[in-house]
Amino acid sequence: xxxxxxxxxxxxxxxxxxxxxxxxxxxxxxxxxxxxxxxxxxxxxxxxxxxxxxxxxxxxxxxxxxxxxxxxxxxxxxxxxxxxxxxxxxxxxxxxxxxxxxxxxxxxxxxxxxxxxxxxxxxxxxxxxxxxxxxxxxxxxxxxxxxxxxxxxxxxxxxxxxxxxxxxxxxxxxxxxxxxxxxxxxxxxxxxxxxxxxxxxxxxxxxxxxxxxxxxxxxxxxxxxxxxxxxxxxxxxxxxxxxxxxxxxxxxxxxxxxxxxxxxxxxxxxxxxxxxxxxxxxxxxxxxxxxxxxxxxxxxxxxxxxxxxxxxxxxxxxxxxxxxxxxxxxxxxxxxxxxxxxxxxxxxxxxxxxxxxxxxxxxx
Amino acid sequence: xxxxxxxxxxxxxxxxxxxxxxxxxxxxxxxxxxxxxxxxxxxxxxxxxxxxxxxxxxxxxxxxxxxxxxxx
Amino acid sequence: xxxxxxxxxxxxxxxxxxxxxxxxxxxxxxxxxxxxxxxxxxxxxxxxxxxxxxxxxxxxxxxxxxxxxxxxxxxxxxxxxxxxxxxxxxxxxxxxxxxxxxxxxxxxxxxxxxxxxxxxxxxxxxxxxxxxxxxxxxxxxxxxxxxxxxxxxxxxxxxxxxxxxxxxxxxxxxxxxxxxxxxxxxxxxxxxxxxxxxxxxxxxxxxxxxxxxxxxxxxxxxxxxxxxxxxxxxxxxxxxxxxxxxxxxxxxxxxxxx
Numbered sequence: 001x002x003x004x005x006x007x008x009x010x011x012x013x014x015x016x017x018x019x020x021x022x023x024x025x026x027x028x029x030x031x032x033x034x035x036x037x038x039x040x041x042x043x044x045x046x047x048x049x050x051x052x053x054x055x056x057x058x059x060x061x062x063x064x065x066x067x068x069x070x071x072x073x074x075x076x077x078x079x080x081x082x083x084x085x086x087x088x089x090x091x092x093x094x095x096x097x098x099x100x101x102x103x104x105x106x107x108x109x110x111x112x113x114x115x116x117x118x119x120x121x122x123x124x125x126x127x128x129x130x131x132x133x134x135x136x137x138x139x140x141x142x143x144x145x146x147x148x149x150x151x152x153x154x155x156x157x158x159x160x161x162x163x164x165x166x167x168x169x170x171x172x173x174x175x176x177x178x179x180x181x182x183x184x185x186x187x188x189x190x191x192x193x194x195x196x197x198x199x200x201x202x203x204x205x206x207x208x209x210x211x212x213x214x215x216x217x218x219x220x221x222x223x224x225x226x227x228x229x230x231x232x233x234x235x236x237x238x239x240x241x242x243x244x245x246x247x248x249x250x251x252x253x254x255x256x257x258x259x260x261x262x263x264x265x266x267x268x269x270x271x272x273x274x275x276x277x278x279x280x281x282x283x284x285x286x287x288x289x290x291x292x293x294x295x296x297x298x299x300x301x302x303x304x305x306x307x308x309x310x311x312x313x314x315x316x317x318x319x320x321x322x323x324x325x326x327x328x329x330x331x332x333x334x335x336x337x338x339x340x341x342x343x344x345x346x347x348x349x350x351x352x353x354x355x356x357x358x359x360x361x362x363x364x
Numbered sequence: 365x366x367x368x369x370x371x372x373x374x375x376x377x378x379x380x381x382x383x384x385x386x387x388x389x390x391x392x393x394x395x396x397x398x399x400x401x402x403x404x405x406x407x408x409x410x411x412x413x414x415x416x417x418x419x420x421x422x423x424x425x426x427x428x429x430x431x432x433x434x435x436x
Numbered sequence: 437x438x439x440x441x442x443x444x445x446x447x448x449x450x451x452x453x454x455x456x457x458x459x460x461x462x463x464x465x466x467x468x469x470x471x472x473x474x475x476x477x478x479x480x481x482x483x484x485x486x487x488x489x490x491x492x493x494x495x496x497x498x499x500x501x502x503x504x505x506x507x508x509x510x511x512x513x514x515x516x517x518x519x520x521x522x523x524x525x526x527x528x529x530x531x532x533x534x535x536x537x538x539x540x541x542x543x544x545x546x547x548x549x550x551x552x553x554x555x556x557x558x559x560x561x562x563x564x565x566x567x568x569x570x571x572x573x574x575x576x577x578x579x580x581x582x583x584x585x586x587x588x589x590x591x592x593x594x595x596x597x598x599x600x601x602x603x604x605x606x607x608x609x610x611x612x613x614x615x616x617x618x619x620x621x622x623x624x625x626x627x628x629x630x631x632x633x634x635x636x637x638x639x640x641x642x643x644x645x646x647x648x649x650x651x652x653x654x655x656x657x658x659x660x661x662x663x664x665x666x667x668x669x670x671x672x673x674x675x676x677x678x679x680x681x682x683x684x685x686x687x688x689x690x691x692x693x694x
Contacts (some may be wrong), residue, residue, distance in 0.1 A: 031530055064555040068522040071515065071552070075523030078513040079493070081530045101516050208511035208527070210491045210534050219505045221496075221514035297634045365446065374469030374662075374669035380629050397468065411675030412453040413629035425487055428445045436654040 003170030011188035016153045016178065017042035019189045020086065020112060023160035028197040030081035031059040033072035035091060038124040039180040040114035043086040066091040070098030071113075077107035078220035080207025082164050082198065086112035089130050090121060092138075098295030100172055103237075104222025108167035110160070111145075114183040117345035125345025128267060131322035134177050135296040138346040139214055142234055144241050145175040146248065147295040149266040153187035153305055161192060166248065168204070170240055177295060179318070181268040181347065216236040230249025241297070250254070250293035251302055255281070261361055262306055264327050265316040266292050268347065273316050275350035282358060286355065295323070300330040307331035312361035317341045336361065367402050367422040373397035377414035377423065383407040386414055455637065458484045465503065469669025470569060471659025472501050477535070478636045480508050482643055488629050492535045493527055495520040495527070499541040500575040518549025521556035524563045535646050536566040541565040542581040543573050546608045558650035559619030564581070564642040567608065567656040571680060572664035584607045585683055590664070605683065609656045613690040619651035621690035625658045625681070627673040637690075652691070658684050 006012065007022070014022070021043045026030060029052075040263045047265035052058035069085050071231035076083035087095065092113045100107055100291050115130045116347060134147045146158045146166050159176050165172040201267035203209050213216040224230045255277055257261065263273040270291040278285035290306060307313070313335060315324035331337055338354040342348045371393065374404050377400050387403035400423075402408065410427030455487060458480035466473045483489050489510055496504040498517035505512035515523045518540035528536040545553050545567050556563070572590055573579040579592040580597060583605050587596040597605075613621040624635035635657060642653035658680050661671035667675060 031526060033526060059526075061525070061529065063522065063525075064551055068519070068552050068555065071519035071522035072526035074515070074519075075495070075513060075524075076526035076530050078523070079527045081526075081533055083526065083530075097516055098519070105514070208493045208513055209531065210493060211509065211511045212490045217505070217509050218511045219514070220512070221505065223502060223514055370463050372468030376469055378671065379670055380675075387546055395615070410452060415453040416629040416632045417474070417627070419466065419468075419470055419477070421459060421477050423453070423548065424451060425453040426445050426447065426450040427452045428447075428450050431635075436638075 003280055006129070006192055007191040011190050013095040013186050015042055015155060015184060015186050016182040017114065017154045017184070019153045019157040020176070021046035021050070022191060023157040024084055025050065025056060025058060026191055026194045027081060027161035027164050028056065028195045029058055029062070029074050029084055029164070030197055031083040032085065033061050033063050033069045033076070033083065034085045035063050035066045035069050035087065037088045037091045037117055039183050040086050040088050040112070041128070042183070043112070044345065056194070057158045059199070066094040067098065070095035070102070071111045073103050074098055074107060077102065077109045078105065078208050080203035080209060081197070084110035084112070087113065088114045088116045088120050089127070092133065095137035100143065100144070101222050102173045103143035103145070103290060104141060105220050106171040107173070107220065108164070108171055109173045110163040110167055110176065111173060112178060115179045117343065124180065124284065124343035125321060126268060126347065127343065127345055128179055128269060128317045129343065130177065131295065131319060132316065134175050135298070135326070144296050145173050146170065146244055146297075147175045147177050148179045149269050149293060149295050150182060151270050151291065153182065153185065153189045156182060157189050157191055161195065161295050170244060172240065177267070179267050180345070194202065202218060204253045243323065245297040247301045248294055249297050249302070251299040252291040252293060254289040254291065256288035256290060256306065259309070260286040260311050261288070262310045262313045262355060263287060263316050263357075264292070264313055264322070264354070265304065265325070266295060267288065269316045269318060272348060272350050273353060276353040276357070279350055279354045281302050283354070285357070285362070298330065300326070303327055303330040304332065307334040309356045310335060313337045313352075315339045316348070316355050318347065319343060365424045365426070367395050368399040370422040371397060371399035372420060373396055373399060374419065375400070375434075376417050376419070380390045380417045382411060382413060383409060446457040450534060456481045456484045458489055460507055460509050462506050464507050466500060467663045469498075469660065469662050469672065471570065471626050471657060473684060474632060475566065475568060475657050475659070476504065476507050477497070478626065478632065478639055482636060482640045483508070483510065486640070487533050490645070491533070492537070493531070495523050495536070495538045497538075497544040499544055499573075501539060501541065502575070505541055518544050518547070519552055520544065521549065521552040521561070521563075521565065523555055523658070525559070528561055528563050532562070535564070535642070535643055537566060538566070541574070542567075542569050542571065542583040546568050546582040546606055553612065554615070557612040557615045557652045557654065558617045562646050563648045563652060564646060565652055565654045566639070567654065568659050569656055569684065570659040570661035572606070572661050573666045574661045578664040580686065582641070583608070585679060590596045607684065609654065609689055612652070612654055615652045616655055618690060619648070619692055620645050620653040622654070622688045623656040623658065623684060623686050625676070625686055627676060645692070656684075
C-alpha cells in the first residue's frame with residue numbers, strides 16, 4: 001500500500017475497489033459490514049488490512065452472509081451512524097429485503113454494487129445487467145434508491161463522501177452502481193482529506209441512541225398497520241423522490257453540441273463509447289455521448305432536450321437492454337432509440353459499437 | 365387494587381395466590397373479560413404473587429406493615 | 437377483622453408492587469395470560485431498576501411481539517424477520533457503551549434467523565438475547581415452529597408433528613451454549629410467581645453482564661401460547677408444565693466461572 005500522506009497531493013495507482021475502500025475511511029464512515037464475493041472482495045480486504053479502527057475508530061466486520069450484512073447496516077443506520085457495504089449482483093439480490101426495509105424506515109446507508117454477469121450465479125466478469133434492480137427499487141414496495149454510476153477509479157473515490165451526504169440529506173439508501181471492470185482496473189486516483197466521523201452529540205435526533213429523559217423514545221420501523229397512515233407515508237416518499245429529481249440529477253456530455261447521433265451510456269460502456277465517438281467522427285458521422293451519472297434520478301429532461309437535436313440514440317449497455325427503456329421514456333417517441341449490448345461478462349469493442357450505429361440508424 | 369379495565373381474565377393470579385384471595389368476577393369489563401377481584405380480602409398477606417405473575421401488570425399491591433393488614 | 441379502613445391501606449407509601457414506569461400505558465395487545473406480556477414487564481422492570489432507560493436500545497422481531505416498541509419505553513428498532521442479532525451486532529459495535537437487547541420468538545430465532553443467531557453468538561457480541569419459546573407460530577395463526585414438540589398438533593401439523601417428516605424439535609439454547617462466544621445461557625419461564633422472580637434475576641444478570649464485554653447473554657423463556665395451543669391460560673400453563681418442561685428443562689445451561 002502507498003504511504004497515506006501522499007494520497008491527497010500525489011496520484012496513486014489503485015484498483016477501483018480499493019479506491020472505494022480508502023475513500024470510505026476518509027469520508028468518515030463509522031462502519032463497513034460486508035461479505036466476500038467476486039469481483040469486489042478487495043473492498044473488504046483493503047479495509048481489514050488498512051486497520052481504520054486505528055485511524056478513525058471505524059468498525060469493519062465480515063458478516064456471515066449478505067442478508068446479515070444488510071441488516072447490520074439497518075441497525076447501524078438506525079443508530080444514526082454512517083454505514084456502508086459492498087457486494088455484487090447475486091449478493092445484492094440477497095440484500096433486497098433489507099434495502100426495502102431501509103427505504104421504508106428512511107435510513108441512510110450506502111450500498112456499492114460491483115456488477116457481474118447474470119442471471120443466477122452468472123459469471124465473474126463485468127456487466128450492467130442490474131440497472132432495473134438498482135433504479136426501479138429492486139425489493140418490494142414503492143421506493144427508489146438514489147443511484148450513482150462511476151466510470152473511473154477517481155469517481156469511485158469521489159462518489160463515496162457524496163453518497164453518504166446524499167444518504168443523510170434524504171434519509172434514503174444510496175447505491176454506487178459500478179461494474180467488475182471499474183472495480184478491478186487500476187488507474188491513478190487522488191483522495192480527499194480525512195473528514196471526521198460524527199461525534200455522539202452530532203448523531204441525528206431521530207436515531208436510536210438511547211432515550212434521554214427530555215424526549216420521547218425513537219422508534220425505527222417500516223411497519224404501519226393503518227392503511228391511511230401508510231398511504232400518507234408513501235406520499236411522503238414520493239415527494240422525497242420528486243425533490244431528488246429536481247435537485248440531484250448529474251450527467252456528463254461529450255461532443256454533444258453538434259451531434260446528430262447520440263450514444264447514451266454509463267460506467268464502463270461510457271468510456272468505450274468515448275472512443276466510439278472519436279471513431280465515428282473519423283468516418284464523418286457527427287456522434288456524441290451522453291453519460292448519465294445519476295441513474296436515479298435519471299436525466300430525463302436533458303435526454304429529452306437532445307431528442308430535439310439528434311436523429312437517433314443508441315443506448316449502449318452490457319445487458320439485454322435496460323437503460324434503453326428510460327431513454328425511450330425520456331425521448332417520448334420523438335426520435336428512434338435503439339439498444340446495443342453484450343452480455344455474460346463480454347465487453348464490447350469501440351468499433352463494434354460504431355458498426356451497430358451505422359447499421360441501425362444510417363442504413364447499409 | 366386491580367385495574368379492572370386492563371384485566372384480561374387469564375386467571376393466573378387466581379392459581380398463584382397462596383391463600384385463595386382472588387376469584388373472577390361474574391361481571392365483565394368493557395372488553396368482555398371477567399376481571400379478577402378479591403373474594404377473600406382478609407386472607408391477603410401482601411405476598412405480591414398475584415401482581416408478579418400478572419402478564420399485564422394490572423395489580424397494584426399495598427401492604428401496611430405496622431398493622432399487619434394488607435389490601436390488594 | 438374489618439377494623440382497619442381500606443383507605444388507610446391504599447396509600448402511596450404502602451405500595452409494595454406496582455407497574456413499572458418503563459412500561460407505557462398502552463394496553464398490550466397480547467392474548468390473556470401470554471408470556472410475552474409478562475416478559476415485557478420483567479424487562480421493563482429490570483431497565484428501571486438498573487436506571488438504564490436512557491442507554492438501552494431494544495430490537496423488536498417479527499411475530500406477535502412486533503409491537504414491543506409500543507410497550508417498553510426505550511429507543512427501539514424493528515428488525516426484519518430473524519435479523520435482530522445482525523442489527524444488534526452493528527448497534528453494539530458502533531455504540532459500545534449502550535445496553536443492546538434483542539427480543540425474538542421461535543420462528544425469528546430458530547428458523548429464518550438461525551444463521552444470524554449462531555453467528556452473533558459465535559462472534560461473542562456483547563448483547564443480551566431474549567428468546568421466547570412457545571413451540572408455535574402465534575402471530576400467523578398457529579403453525580409449526582422448529583421448537584414444536586413431537587406429536588404436537590399445529591395448523592400445519594394437524595395430525596401431530598412427525599419427526600420422520602419434519603425433524604425433531606430443536607434446542608437452540610443448548611446449541612448456542614456450545615459456542616465460546618456465549619457467556620451466560622439460561623432457560624427460564626414466567627407462568628408462576630416464583631418463576632417470574634427467577635426470570636427477572638436472570639434477565640438482570642443478562643443485562644449486567646454486558647458491562648463485562650465477555651460475550652452473549654442468552655435467556656430463553658419457555659412460554660405458553662394460549663391461542664396457538666387452543667387452551668385457556670390456566671390449562672395452557674398446566675400443559676406447559678407437563679409437556680414442554682420435560683423437553684426444555686429450566687435452569688442455567690452456562691454460567692460464568694467465578
